[in-house]
Amino acid sequence: MIKASIIGASGYVGVELIRLLLRHPEVEIVSIISSSSNQLSIDKTNPQFKKVSNLVFEEFKIEAIQEADVVFCALPHGISQEYVKIGYDIGKVVIDLSADFRYKDLQRYAKDYSQHKYPELLSKSAYGLCEINREEIKNAQIIGNPGCYPTSAILGLAPLLKNKLVDKNSIIIDSKSGVSGAGKKFDFAYSFCELDENFKAYSVTKHRHTSEIEEKCSFLFGEDLNLSFTPHLLPVKRGILSTIYANLIKKIDKNDLVEIYNEFYKDEYFIRIFEDELPELKYVRGTNFVDIGFEVDKKTNRVIIISCIDNLIKGAAGQAIQNMNIKFSLDEKMGLIMVGEYF
Amino acid sequence: MIKASIIGASGYVGVELIRLLLRHPEVEIVSIISSSSNQLSIDKTNPQFKKVSNLVFEEFKIEAIQEADVVFCALPHGISQEYVKIGYDIGKVVIDLSADFRYKDLQRYAKDYSQHKYPELLSKSAYGLCEINREEIKNAQIIGNPGCYPTSAILGLAPLLKNKLVDKNSIIIDSKSGVSGAGKKFDFAYSFCELDENFKAYSVTKHRHTSEIEEKCSFLFGEDLNLSFTPHLLPVKRGILSTIYANLIKKIDKNDLVEIYNEFYKDEYFIRIFEDELPELKYVRGTNFVDIGFEVDKKTNRVIIISCIDNLIKGAAGQAIQNMNIKFSLDEKMGLIMVGEYF
Amino acid sequence: MIKASIIGASGYVGVELIRLLLRHPEVEIVSIISSSSNQLSIDKTNPQFKKVSNLVFEEFKIEAIQEADVVFCALPHGISQEYVKIGYDIGKVVIDLSADFRYKDLQRYAKDYSQHKYPELLSKSAYGLCEINREEIKNAQIIGNPGCYPTSAILGLAPLLKNKLVDKNSIIIDSKSGVSGAGKKFDFAYSFCELDENFKAYSVTKHRHTSEIEEKCSFLFGEDLNLSFTPHLLPVKRGILSTIYANLIKKIDKNDLVEIYNEFYKDEYFIRIFEDELPELKYVRGTNFVDIGFEVDKKTNRVIIISCIDNLIKGAAGQAIQNMNIKFSLDEKMGLIMVGEYF
Amino acid sequence: MIKASIIGASGYVGVELIRLLLRHPEVEIVSIISSSSNQLSIDKTNPQFKKVSNLVFEEFKIEAIQEADVVFCALPHGISQEYVKIGYDIGKVVIDLSADFRYKDLQRYAKDYSQHKYPELLSKSAYGLCEINREEIKNAQIIGNPGCYPTSAILGLAPLLKNKLVDKNSIIIDSKSGVSGAGKKFDFAYSFCELDENFKAYSVTKHRHTSEIEEKCSFLFGEDLNLSFTPHLLPVKRGILSTIYANLIKKIDKNDLVEIYNEFYKDEYFIRIFEDELPELKYVRGTNFVDIGFEVDKKTNRVIIISCIDNLIKGAAGQAIQNMNIKFSLDEKMGLIMVGEYF
Structure with missing residues (x-):
C-alpha cells in the first residue's frame, strides 16, 4: 500500500483527492492537512463522507507527512512551494497541484505569478501531463500537476x-x-x-x-x-x-x-x-x-x-493520482476507471 | 461471479444499473436487452461508456437470459410482469423495478395501475425495501423493487x-x-x-x-x-x-x-x-x-x-443491487460504497 | 408625479424597486441611498441599467429624502426602524420592507427579532398585505411590507x-x-x-x-x-x-x-x-x-x-409599489401589469 | 394604433411577440394565428397571460389578417414564404422571422435551405438588422428579420x-x-x-x-x-x-x-x-x-x-418590433425600453 498525505485537504480539489484516493485499492491515506478544518472529522465538515470515512483534518507538522510515501499539495501557488520544499527535503514524492512546478521557464512563471523561491527544485520536477510527459514523470521527485x-x-x-x-x-x-x-x-x-x-x-x-x-x-x-x-x-x-x-x-x-x-x-x-x-x-x-x-x-x-x-478530475485530482500511479509503477488506470454519472 | 441480465436496459434506470453493475466485483453482465437499441453498442448509444464497456444491446429472446442467475426488469408496469413471469418460469431470480410486484393487496394495485395478470406470482415475491424486509427478500424468487x-x-x-x-x-x-x-x-x-x-x-x-x-x-x-x-x-x-x-x-x-x-x-x-x-x-x-x-x-x-x-440509486438501480446482494448472500454493501460527487 | 426615495437601494430588493419604479408612469425617483455604493452610478454598479438610468447612489442625509413624497426602506430589520422614524418625523409616507413594522404584537417581534425601539410608531403603521388590509394601508403613514x-x-x-x-x-x-x-x-x-x-x-x-x-x-x-x-x-x-x-x-x-x-x-x-x-x-x-x-x-x-x-416582486418590491399606489390613490395596478418572462 | 397579426403565434417566438406587443403603447393585436392552438385562449395555453390577455388563437384565413397593418410571421422557413406572399399580395407590411427573406443571394439560400419560390419578392424585402440597414427597412414592404x-x-x-x-x-x-x-x-x-x-x-x-x-x-x-x-x-x-x-x-x-x-x-x-x-x-x-x-x-x-x-428579443421578437417601429415611423425604442430582470 502506498501511503498518502494531502496538504490543503479541505478545498474543492483536496476533498476530491480524498474521495478518489478512498476508492484506490493500493492507497492508504495517512493524513489530511488543513489549518482551517483542523481537528474536525471529514464526515462533519463534508457530510457526503458520513459512513465512508472519518478521517480527521490536522494542522501541518512535519510529523504529519513523515509516514507518507507521496504528498499531494493542493494549496495556492506561492504558498505551495514552501511545503513542496519540506516534502522534497525529507525525501517524499511530492505532487503539487498549484502552478509552482508547472513551468520550465522561470521568467514566464515570475511574470504571471511571482518570483520562484526554489528554482533549484524546478530541475527536479516534471510537468505532470501524463500522456505527453510520462518518462520524465517516472524520474522526477516533484511533479507539477497541470492546470485544468x-x-x-x-x-x-x-x-x-x-x-x-x-x-x-x-x-x-x-x-x-x-x-x-x-x-x-x-x-x-x-x-x-x-x-x-x-x-x-x-x-x-x-x-x-x-x-x-x-x-x-x-x-x-x-x-x-x-x-x-x-x-x-x-x-x-x-x-x-x-x-x-x-x-x-x-x-x-x-x-x-x-x-x-x-x-x-x-x-x-x-x-x-x-x-x-x-x-x-x-x-x-x-x-x-x-x-x-x-x-x-x-x-x-x-x-x-x-x-x-x-x-476536478483529469484537470486536477484525477491526473494527480494518475501521476502517482505512473511514479509508483502501478497500473496507470488504477482507481480511475469510472463511467460518468451523466446526470 | 453472479451472471446478470437487464431487460429494458436503455432507459435511465437500465443504464444506471449497467453503470453500477460494471463496478460490482462479483457480477458479470451477460446480456443487456432493449428493443429500441437492439444491435447497438452501449458506447455508441451512451458515449459516457466509451473505453469502459462495449456491451451490445439485444432483443429479448429466452436465450438472452438463459445464462443469467439474476434478471433485472426495468420496464414499464404492466409490460414488466410478462417478462418477470418468463424469468420466474425458467427459475431465475427476478428483480423487478416496475410497480408490478410492490403490492400485497391486489385491489390497491388494480385501482392505481391495472388488473394483475399473475396474482399467483405475487405470493412468491417480496417487497424489496431492504432495511425493512430483509428476511422476506432472502426467501423470495421475485423481488418487487420499491418506488423512489x-x-x-x-x-x-x-x-x-x-x-x-x-x-x-x-x-x-x-x-x-x-x-x-x-x-x-x-x-x-x-x-x-x-x-x-x-x-x-x-x-x-x-x-x-x-x-x-x-x-x-x-x-x-x-x-x-x-x-x-x-x-x-x-x-x-x-x-x-x-x-x-x-x-x-x-x-x-x-x-x-x-x-x-x-x-x-x-x-x-x-x-x-x-x-x-x-x-x-x-x-x-x-x-x-x-x-x-x-x-x-x-x-x-x-x-x-x-x-x-x-x-436513481437507492430509489431504483442501487436498491435493486442491494436486493441482489441480499438474495445471493453477498456483503450487502458490495459494489455500493460510494461518496457522492457533491458537485 | 410622486417623488420617491429608496434607502438601502443597492441590495437585491433595492435594485428591484428601482427597476420597477423606473417603469411606473406616475413616479419620479429623487434619490437612491446606499452607503456601500455611495457616489457610484447605477449603470456602473449594475450594468443592466446602462442606457436606461444613470441615477447615482448617495449616502443618507436628511436632505436626500426631503424632496420625496414616499420613502422606501430596504434595510435589515433593527436598522430600518431608525430610518423609518426619521422619515416619519418629517412627515413622509414610509414603506418599510424589513420586519420592523409587520407585527401588531410587540412580544412576538421581540422574541423573534429584538426589542422594538419605537413601539409608538407601530400604532401609526399598517401591515401592507394589500388584498387583506387595504383600508388600514390607506390611513397609515407607515406601511410594514410583508415578508415573502x-x-x-x-x-x-x-x-x-x-x-x-x-x-x-x-x-x-x-x-x-x-x-x-x-x-x-x-x-x-x-x-x-x-x-x-x-x-x-x-x-x-x-x-x-x-x-x-x-x-x-x-x-x-x-x-x-x-x-x-x-x-x-x-x-x-x-x-x-x-x-x-x-x-x-x-x-x-x-x-x-x-x-x-x-x-x-x-x-x-x-x-x-x-x-x-x-x-x-x-x-x-x-x-x-x-x-x-x-x-x-x-x-x-x-x-x-x-x-x-x-x-422579489409580490414578495417585496412589487407589493411595496402596490402599497404606494393604494396610499396615493393611484390605480392599484399602475406600473405593475406584467406578463412573466416565462423563460 | 397600428394593428398587428401574428402567424405562428404559439411557438416560443410567437408568444414572446405577443408578450412584447401587449406592452407597446401604439399597437393593437388583432389576431393571433396558430393551427395547433386554434380556438384556445392564450391564458389557457400559456397561463402566464392570465388576467393580462385573453386573446384567442385562430386558424389562418385571409380574413384573419385583413384588418392588420403589419403581419408578423413566426413560422418555419419554407412554409413562411407562402404566408409572406399572401400578406404581401394584399398590401400588408410583413415582418418575417424565418430565414426566407434574409438573403440577397438566392444561391446561398438555396444551398443552405431550399429553392426559394418567390424570388421576385426578395427584391421587395430588406434585411431587418436595424442598426445597419435602417433606410432599406423604411422602404421595404417585406422585412426579413435576422437570425439570432x-x-x-x-x-x-x-x-x-x-x-x-x-x-x-x-x-x-x-x-x-x-x-x-x-x-x-x-x-x-x-x-x-x-x-x-x-x-x-x-x-x-x-x-x-x-x-x-x-x-x-x-x-x-x-x-x-x-x-x-x-x-x-x-x-x-x-x-x-x-x-x-x-x-x-x-x-x-x-x-x-x-x-x-x-x-x-x-x-x-x-x-x-x-x-x-x-x-x-x-x-x-x-x-x-x-x-x-x-x-x-x-x-x-x-x-x-x-x-x-x-x-428571443433582439435576436427575434424585439428586433421585429424595432423593425415595425422603423417602418411605421414610430420612435424606434417604443415598447422596447426594458431593464433586464437580471435574476
Whole structure:
C-alpha cells in the first residue's frame, strides 16, 4: 500500500483527492492537512463522507507527512512551494497541484505569478501531463500537476503540433469552464444568483494559464509560439469544454485527422477520440477521460477541435493520482476507471 | 461471479444499473436487452461508456437470459410482469423495478395501475425495501423493487410507525424529486425550457405512489392508515427530498428521536441519521444512502422529518443491487460504497 | 408625479424597486441611498441599467429624502426602524420592507427579532398585505411590507380562515424559495457550487416568518392559532411556491373551494385562481401576481393549496409599489401589469 | 394604433411577440394565428397571460389578417414564404422571422435551405438588422428579420468591417446560445436531463447561420469573405454570447477600438459599448440591447469581441418590433425600453 498525505485537504480539489484516493485499492491515506478544518472529522465538515470515512483534518507538522510515501499539495501557488520544499527535503514524492512546478521557464512563471523561491527544485520536477510527459514523470521527485485549462487545450492540440500540421500563429483556444474551477470561493461574484442562467468571458487576454499553454505547445511544436486563450464561466459545477481553432498548413480532411489522433493516442486509455459525433461535457463528468472530437472547415482550411475534461478530475485530482500511479509503477488506470454519472 | 441480465436496459434506470453493475466485483453482465437499441453498442448509444464497456444491446429472446442467475426488469408496469413471469418460469431470480410486484393487496394495485395478470406470482415475491424486509427478500424468487418516493418516505417514517409514536391520520409527505425520476421522456413538459428555473407540484392527491406508501406504512404501524402525499418537480437531475409531517402522540423531544432512529437503524449501513444539522440533496447524490434528519415543533407537537435519497440509486438501480446482494448472500454493501460527487 | 426615495437601494430588493419604479408612469425617483455604493452610478454598479438610468447612489442625509413624497426602506430589520422614524418625523409616507413594522404584537417581534425601539410608531403603521388590509394601508403613514413567505402563505389561506373552514391546529406550510430571497449574500453557503443541483430545508421549526404568519392568520381566523412552517431553498433565482395543508372541518369539494376563492378575491387583480390545472413558479416569475390552486384529498378531508409568487416582486418590491399606489390613490395596478418572462 | 397579426403565434417566438406587443403603447393585436392552438385562449395555453390577455388563437384565413397593418410571421422557413406572399399580395407590411427573406443571394439560400419560390419578392424585402440597414427597412414592404446568431455576430463586427481593420480571412465566431433558441421542441435532445449541467458544440462547420453572417459581413467589408462559426448550447434558457476573434491589420489598442465603436454606434440606443468591464449574459436578458465589449491581444495583434443579446428579443421578437417601429415611423425604442430582470 502506498501511503498518502494531502496538504490543503479541505478545498474543492483536496476533498476530491480524498474521495478518489478512498476508492484506490493500493492507497492508504495517512493524513489530511488543513489549518482551517483542523481537528474536525471529514464526515462533519463534508457530510457526503458520513459512513465512508472519518478521517480527521490536522494542522501541518512535519510529523504529519513523515509516514507518507507521496504528498499531494493542493494549496495556492506561492504558498505551495514552501511545503513542496519540506516534502522534497525529507525525501517524499511530492505532487503539487498549484502552478509552482508547472513551468520550465522561470521568467514566464515570475511574470504571471511571482518570483520562484526554489528554482533549484524546478530541475527536479516534471510537468505532470501524463500522456505527453510520462518518462520524465517516472524520474522526477516533484511533479507539477497541470492546470485544468492547459490539460484540455494541450491534449487537444498535441497531435497537430507534434506533426507540425498547423500554422503556429493561428491557434485560438476558446474555453468554457464550470464554476468549481474557481475553487471554494467566499466571493459574491460566485454566488448562485450571480451565475445561474448567466454566462461570461473573463480575464480575456490576461489569464495566467495562457503562458502555461504556450510553453508546453511550443515544446511540442519545436518552436516558440503565441496563441490566444479566452476562458468563460459556464453555469455548471464541473467540466471544461475547449473549442480550439487552428489553420491547417496543408489540405487535410477529417478522416486524416481521425487517423492522426488515433495513432498519436493509440496507447492512451484516458483519451477518447470521437470519430462520428462530438464530445459533450456530460460524457466526461465524474471521470478522468479526455474526450476529443473535431471537424475541418474546408472553406477556410481551419480545424476545429473540441476537447472536454472534468476540471476536478483529469484537470486536477484525477491526473494527480494518475501521476502517482505512473511514479509508483502501478497500473496507470488504477482507481480511475469510472463511467460518468451523466446526470 | 453472479451472471446478470437487464431487460429494458436503455432507459435511465437500465443504464444506471449497467453503470453500477460494471463496478460490482462479483457480477458479470451477460446480456443487456432493449428493443429500441437492439444491435447497438452501449458506447455508441451512451458515449459516457466509451473505453469502459462495449456491451451490445439485444432483443429479448429466452436465450438472452438463459445464462443469467439474476434478471433485472426495468420496464414499464404492466409490460414488466410478462417478462418477470418468463424469468420466474425458467427459475431465475427476478428483480423487478416496475410497480408490478410492490403490492400485497391486489385491489390497491388494480385501482392505481391495472388488473394483475399473475396474482399467483405475487405470493412468491417480496417487497424489496431492504432495511425493512430483509428476511422476506432472502426467501423470495421475485423481488418487487420499491418506488423512489416510497423508499424515501417509508424509511423516513418507519421508526415512528413501528413504535406507534404518531397519530396515524396525521401523516403528510411533501416530496420533491429531480427530473430523472420521470424516466427518459420524449415529452415537451420535460424539456429544458419548461423546467429550468421552474418548480411545481403535480398529481396532487392522485399520485400512484400514495397507495404503495399507505400499504407499507399500514403494515409497519399495524393498522390501516391514510396519508397525504404531494410530489413536486425540482429543476435538478437527481435526488428526492421528502419533508414528512406527523403529529406525535406524546411529548418527545429531538434527542429522544435521535435515539429511537439510531436504535432502529443501528445495523443499517445505508441509513445515515443526521443528529445536528439536516440532510441536503447534494450529500446523497450518486450514492445508495438514505439521509434522515428531523426536528420537533414543540408548539404543535409535530415531528418534521427530512429524508433524502438519490432516486436513481437507492430509489431504483442501487436498491435493486442491494436486493441482489441480499438474495445471493453477498456483503450487502458490495459494489455500493460510494461518496457522492457533491458537485 | 410622486417623488420617491429608496434607502438601502443597492441590495437585491433595492435594485428591484428601482427597476420597477423606473417603469411606473406616475413616479419620479429623487434619490437612491446606499452607503456601500455611495457616489457610484447605477449603470456602473449594475450594468443592466446602462442606457436606461444613470441615477447615482448617495449616502443618507436628511436632505436626500426631503424632496420625496414616499420613502422606501430596504434595510435589515433593527436598522430600518431608525430610518423609518426619521422619515416619519418629517412627515413622509414610509414603506418599510424589513420586519420592523409587520407585527401588531410587540412580544412576538421581540422574541423573534429584538426589542422594538419605537413601539409608538407601530400604532401609526399598517401591515401592507394589500388584498387583506387595504383600508388600514390607506390611513397609515407607515406601511410594514410583508415578508415573502408570509405573502404566499397568508393569501393562500385567507379565504379558508375567514370562512372558518379549517381546523385551526392542522395548518402546515411547506414553502420552497428561490435563492434571491436570501438577499445579496457574501456567504459561502450561497455560492453556486453549493446550491446548484441541490435542495434543502433550513431553519426548520425556527424560521422567523412563522410568527408573522401566525399573527396574521390568527387575525383572519378570529382566534389564536399555531402552525408549522418549513422553508426550503430551491436552485432557482426567483420565486416562492408554498404547498399548504389543512384539515377541512366539513365535507367540501374542489368546486366549492373554487367558488369560495373566486368570491373572496373577486375584485383582486393580482390574485389568479387556477381552477383546472395547478400554478407553477414560471407563470409568476417577473410579475406581481399571486397564483393559487388547490385539490381536496377526499380520503383525509384535507385541502392542499398551492400558492406561488415572485419573491422579489409580490414578495417585496412589487407589493411595496402596490402599497404606494393604494396610499396615493393611484390605480392599484399602475406600473405593475406584467406578463412573466416565462423563460 | 397600428394593428398587428401574428402567424405562428404559439411557438416560443410567437408568444414572446405577443408578450412584447401587449406592452407597446401604439399597437393593437388583432389576431393571433396558430393551427395547433386554434380556438384556445392564450391564458389557457400559456397561463402566464392570465388576467393580462385573453386573446384567442385562430386558424389562418385571409380574413384573419385583413384588418392588420403589419403581419408578423413566426413560422418555419419554407412554409413562411407562402404566408409572406399572401400578406404581401394584399398590401400588408410583413415582418418575417424565418430565414426566407434574409438573403440577397438566392444561391446561398438555396444551398443552405431550399429553392426559394418567390424570388421576385426578395427584391421587395430588406434585411431587418436595424442598426445597419435602417433606410432599406423604411422602404421595404417585406422585412426579413435576422437570425439570432447573425444579429450578435454582425453587430459585434460591423465597426471593424466597415473600417477595414481586420484581415478578412481571420474571422472566427464562437457563439454560445440558450436553449430557447432551438424553439419549442418536442425532442429528447432538448429534455432537461440531457441539457442541464451539460454543454456542447453542435453543427460545427455546418450551421446555416454561417452563410447569413458571411453574406452580411461581406457587404460591410466590401469584399467577399469566409469565416468560421461554431454554435454551442448553454444550459440557460435565454441569451447568446458570441466571442469573436479577428486579426487586426494594423496596431490598434483598446482605446482606439472604444472610440471606433462609440463613433460607429453613436446614435444607436440599443447598442451598449462596455469600455471597462466585459458584458455578461445577465445584463441583456429580457431586453432588446446588444452589449459589446472587447480586448486586444497584443502578442498576436488579435481583437477579441464579446457580443451579447437576448436571443428571443433582439435576436427575434424585439428586433421585429424595432423593425415595425422603423417602418411605421414610430420612435424606434417604443415598447422596447426594458431593464433586464437580471435574476
